[in-house]
Amino acid sequence: MNDLQTRHGYWQQRTFGDSLTDQGLINHMKREILEIEQADRVEKVEEECADLLLLLLGFAHKKGFSLATAAEEKFRKVQQRRWKEPDGEGVIEHVRSHSEEYYKSLYGGKS
Ligand SMILES: [Mg+2]
Numbered sequence: 001m002n003d004l005q006t007r008h009g010y011w012q013q014r015t016f017g018d019s020l021t022d023q024g025l026i027n028h029m030k031r032e033i034l035e036i037e038q039a040d041r042v043e044k045v046e047e048e049c050a051d052l053l054l055l056l057l058g059f060a061h062k063k064g065f066s067l068a069t070a071a072e073e074k075f076r077k078v079q080q081r082r083w084k085e086p087d088g089e090g091v092i093e094h095v096r097s098h099s100e101e102y103y104k105s106l107y108g109g110k111s
Contacts, residue, residue: 001057001068004057005057005060005066008057009057009058009060010061012058020058022059022063025058029055029056032048032052032055035048035051078094081094082095083095
């Protein structure tokens with residue numbers, strides 16, 4: 001995945017230059033998530049997921065970190081967690097300590 005990130009990152013730099021902003025990439029990712037949600041066949045889901053991954057890789061390249069390394073590190077943490085029941089939207093969040101719950105209530109819960 002690091003090789004793909006590097007190739008895509010330099011391609012987007014050459015192709016879009018300074019027109020490509022962090023917020024522009026984030027807005028584009030939001031559109032791709034909607035496209036995944038609205039995809040009506042598996043080939044379309046596959047294509048839209050690939051769009052989203054490429055945008056994420058491009059974002060990571062622009063920010064200067066390896067998405068593969070970050071994902072490996074996060075996956076190690078995720079495997080150690082305990083999980084709640086799905087909420088009303090079907091989202092399964094992890095169980096937080098009291099201090100994490102307090103932090104989430106103050107800052108919106110980045111974890
Ligand atoms: Mg798309």
